[in-house]
Amino acid sequence: MDKQEYKGIPISPGMAVEKPYFIEQEKKEIPNEKIYDVKAELGNFIEACHKTITKIEKMEKEAKKRVGGKEAEVFAVHAAILKDQYSFISPVQQKIECEKKNASLAVEEQLKFIEKTMSESDSELFQARASDIRDIRNQLISEILHSELGSIPTKEPCIIVTHELTPSMTMKMDFSYVKGIVSEVGGPTSHAAIIAKSLGIPAVAGIADAMEHMDTEEMIILDGDAGNIIIHASEEEIEKAKDDVRRQEEEVHQLKKYIGCPSKTRDGKTISLYGNIGNGAEARNALQEGAEGIGLFRSEFLYLNRDTLPSEEEQFQEYKKALEVMGTKRVIVRTLDIGGDKPQKAIDIEEESNPFLGFRAIRLCLKRKELFQTQLRALLRASEYGNLAIMFPMISSIEELEAAKEELQNVADALRKEGVLIKDKIPVGMMMEIPSAAILANEFAKKVDFFSIGTNDLTQYTLAVDRGNEAVSELYTIYHPAVLKLIKNIADAAHKEGIECGICGEAGGDRRLLPLWIGLGIDELSTVPKSILKIRKSLAKLDCKKCNKLVDKVFKMNTASDIKKLLEGKEEK
Secondary structure, eight states, X not given: OOOEEEEOEEXXXXXXXXXXXXXXXXXXXXXXXXXXXXXXXXXXXXXXXXXXXHHHHHHHHHHHHHTOHHHHHHXXXXXXXXXXXXXXXXXXXXXXXXXXXXXXXXXXXXXXXXXXXXXXXXXXXXXXXXXXXXXXXXXXXXHXXXXXXXXXXXXXXXXXXXXXXXXXXHHTXXXXXXXXXXXXXXXXXXXXXXXXXXXXXXXXXXXXXXXXXXXXXXXXXXXXXTTEEEESOOXXXXXXXXXXXXXXXXXXXXXXXXXXXXXXXXXXXXXXXXEEESSTTHHHHHHHTTOSSEEEEEGGGGTTTOXXXXXXXXXXXXXXXXXXXXXXXXXXXXXXXXXXXXXXXXXXXXXXXXXXXXXXXXXXXXXXXXXXXXXXXXXXXHGGGSEEEEEEOSOOSHHHHHHHHHHHHHHHHHHHHTTOOOOSOOOEEEEEOSHHHHHTHHHHTTTOSEEEEOXXXXXXXXXXXXXXXXXXXXXXXXXXXXXXXXXXXXHHHHHHTTOEEEEOSGGGGOGGGHHXXXXXXXXXXXXXXXXXXXXXXXXXXXXXXXXXXXXXXHTTOOOXXXXXXXXXXXXXX
């Protein structure tokens, strides 16, 4: 049979060549009969919820061991949905009590309603979360009907092929045998995709009717970088792909020698390589991956998926944990960056038509000062335990920066009056992610100790492109000359005033852009910990003079496509 190639969505990079292992989606038959013993059915529902939550919490603990704290948060989200009185428990109970529906049917209808609401959202993030609802539904209904979900028994190397990869499914896999994943539906922002990426398992989604095309006894080739699969490949093509896999494994092995090495170019230019984390526990993983500091502690993850606000003491313990792990290495904590784009229960924020331009981040903190002050107290108390730096997000004006700094000073004065020990000098910086701040970078540089460029939002706001909207996704590009000129303006302003300028957005981990960052004099890059050694290896091959010449070329170009070709090494000869 002739070779066939199917193009999908790249989910997790890397190559895999193995036989497929099919996981059929289990479909539970939902009984339709009405019930007569309401009390017993309510008891059955509540008991099933408790048992499912216990299993989910067990999966969360296992996930923390296997993939890390941030990735394991998906299971906390699942448990929170099942505990939600307003959106889930009460509506199901009402269906049982008033409509005499059996528990499985009541759960099915309510979760389908929640799933439909998410699927129809304009937000790609919400659309991806619809998969989580389907995962919860399968687990809970299986518990109600007293039928166990199937396991994944494979004990041979394989590529998992399924209709939809769910987070609970990933926890049933023996990752020592799973070499790749193909799913018929899904996207790069789904929780399951995040888990696959964190484990370094190549994955592709969006291959329609994938199982119908494959034979379980025939090797398939999966390319997670390109987002495609090849079936019915020739022996020669399979051997070539296996060579690619071996080179990939060798690269991972070779990267280990860069642990503990300085982050320098071939001619001695040093750039700090930091890690991004979401809680205190993740600092240790960043350190093990070679991080020289923490460039972005996303403190908003401490607030998400919970009914109550984290207390001052809770926050203090998380910050302290990260600071103690990192020792003398710097830990930059971004103050609360939350709003309508990251919905949660503990902070009452009205729904907004455009949350990315609305009441979020520093705007929220300066209006809800008790919220801000609690976080600042926790941060300042933790400062004695390591090398803390504090960073304010979404600053658009000098007035906002001054107000935030004043609030920080007031909290510091109050703590000292209480006899609390805090460090005398804590560096204070700001995110450079709004064009107005980038344009006024010279003025901001006089008032902070460092800049950190949030390339994701800076690109989005500069180009007026919603980065989560697939209809305009091709317009969202870091290579746009306007975005790069703003980044240059920020870096130049920082160096003029003698302060550091780092990058903590996704572009910080993109090795294609590394020569540009060196040429612009960027002092620090912060990225997901697993990318640090790859960047360090690439950095060691670069030469500053060549990087400077590359920058000169870039800023003579006026189209994103030409700049991208140049930085990818594909410019016209």
